[in-house]
Amino acid sequence: MAQILLPEKVWDGTAADYFPSETAILVENGKIKEINSRARLGTEAEVVSLDGLTAIPGLIDAHVHLSLDPESPGTNAEDPDGAVLRARAMVRRGITTARDLGSSGGKILELRKEINKGERIGPRLLVAGPPLTTPGGHCHFWGGVVEDAKDIEKLVRDQAELGFDWLKVMATGGVLTQGTRPSAAQFKLKELEKMVSMSEAFGLPVAAHCHGTPGIAACARARVQSIEHSSFSGEGGFGSAFDEEVSQLISESGAFVAPTVHARWSRFLTQYNDNRPISERTESTNDGSDFARRMNRCYRGLKAAGVRMVASTDAGIPGVHHDALDRALPVWARFAELSPREALISATSGSASALGISDETGFLKPGRSADIVAVRGDPLKSLDCLADKMWVMARGQVVTQQSEVFKAKKGN
Numbered sequence: 001m002a003q004i005l006l007p008e009k010v011w012d013g014t015a016a017d018y019f020p021s022e023t024a025i026l027v028e029n030g031k032i033k034e035i036n037s038r039a040r041l042g043t044e045a046e047v048v049s050l051d052g053l054t055a056i057p058g059l060i061d062a063h064v065h066l067s068l069d070p071e072s073p074g075t076n077a078e079d080p081d082g083a084v085l086r087a088r089a090m091v092r093r094g095i096t097t098a099r100d101l102g103s104s105g106g107k108i109l110e111l112r113k114e115i116n117k118g119e120r121i122g123p124r125l126l127v128a129g130p131p132l133t134t135p136g137g138h139c140h141f142w143g144g145v146v147e148d149a150k151d152i153e154k155l156v157r158d159q160a161e162l163g164f165d166w167l168k169v170m171a172t173g174g175v176l177t178q179g180t181r182p183s184a185a186q187f188k189l190k191e192l193e194k195m196v197s198m199s200e201a202f203g204l205p206v207a208a209h210c211h212g213t214p215g216i217a218a219c220a221r222a223r224v225q226s227i228e229h230s231s232f233s234g235e236g237g238f239g240s241a242f243d244e245e246v247s248q249l250i251s252e253s254g255a256f257v258a259p260t261v262h263a264r265w266s267r268f269l270t271q272y273n274d275n276r277p278i279s280e281r282t283e284s285t286n287d288g289s290d291f292a293r294r295m296n297r298c299y300r301g302l303k304a305a306g307v308r309m310v311a312s313t314d315a316g317i318p319g320v321h322h323d324a325l326d327r328a329l330p331v332w333a334r335f336a337e338l339s340p341r342e343a344l345i346s347a348t349s350g351s352a353s354a355l356g357i358s359d360e361t362g363f364l365k366p367g368r369s370a371d372i373v374a375v376r377g378d379p380l381k382s383l384d385c386l387a388d389k390m391w392v393m394a395r396g397q398v399v400t401q402q403s404e405v406f407k408a409k410k411g412n
């Protein structure tokens with residue numbers, strides 16, 4: 001049955017402002033059928049009052065690991081069975097789409113199928129298989145080790161046939177795998193080019209885990225579709241080897257960056273709580289805020305070079321919960337000096353466009369999936385309201401009821 005949603009405000013995912021007041025959203029068969037003034041929409045539908053709430057597109061987390069339990073200590077302690085509950089928690093907190101960037105196997109494919117069939121609730125999933133890596137390399141225990149071109153060919157073919165949506169490659173070492181160095185590249189340009197051309201032949205885009213600057217540069221040259229983390233890691237840690245030319249290279253390649261800034265990075269901002277932009281601070285500090293300053297420079301540099309960046313959290317790594325994109329967005333906005341609107345675009349329309357699913361989601365527009373979040377407040381002014389109670393519809397199904405939002409209003 002069709003539904004007419006009546007929020008107080010509606011934001012389409014791109015515009016500088018909200019629709020005029022009294023705008024309503026007509027939802028039918030899981031999709032947005034029309035967005036128009038209440039008076040112009042017919043009455044043959046169930047009316048859902050979202051009084052006092054602002055409707056925005058469902059959020060997209062472009063980098064998660066559903067198989068990982070954030071309460072367990074590392075990436076080699078997988079808990080695929082818990083993925084069902086984590087997916088549920090995500091969608092109930094407004095994350096209606098997520099890209100799962102690596103695990104040891106096909107459990108997440110199964111979950112994707114169950115969600116698509118409506119048998120379970122969870123975000124629309126784009127899924128990568130075991131990431132391609134070197135012997136003993138980052139996340140080698142997930143089973144994606146390749147030693148030569150033949151291995152690359154076999155793994156890419158196998159993963160495409162299994163139905164994965166993305167190919168993931170560990171182009172540098174990682175923080176969580178002993179014996180690897182984040183700043184060091186794991187593959188040569190030739191090998192990366194081989195992965196990209198093989199993947200292209202099977203229609204799979206490539207997402208490359210990159211911390212160190214040489215690895216980032218190689219991935220941009222090999223024309224991967226997305227660069228994960230993009231930490232510009234060097235001798236002095238994350239952000240210490242920022243390189244403008246490499247940023248330019250990424251921009252020219254057309255790749256987008258998923259910087260994986262999660263809510264726990266707020267601990268690096270304690271020195272910056274006066275709301276002045278990080279880049280405008282001149283006083284030097286010897287605490288963790290140097291990290292904030294370094295990463296701030298990277299993100300501003302990427303933005304200045306015209307690189308598209310998408311909201312992403314790396315949920316699943318220790319302490320980073322899957323349902324916390326709402327709390328990550330204000331932190332991401334602080335680090336990159338984004339306006340609330342820019343940060344929201346990076347988690348909705350901008351992300352959908354980068355991920356190649358803009359026909360499906362990321363926008364409140366007719367024809368798109370009814371992936372809708374309603375929050376109490378003015379998210380184009382302040383992102384803080386995202387962390388409050390929310391009403392959520394995913395593919396036309398209400399997964400978080402408005403009673404939960406209104407109850408909260410009365411209770412507090």
Ligand SMILES: [Zn+2]
Nearest residue numbers: 063065101314
């Ligand atoms: Zn990751």
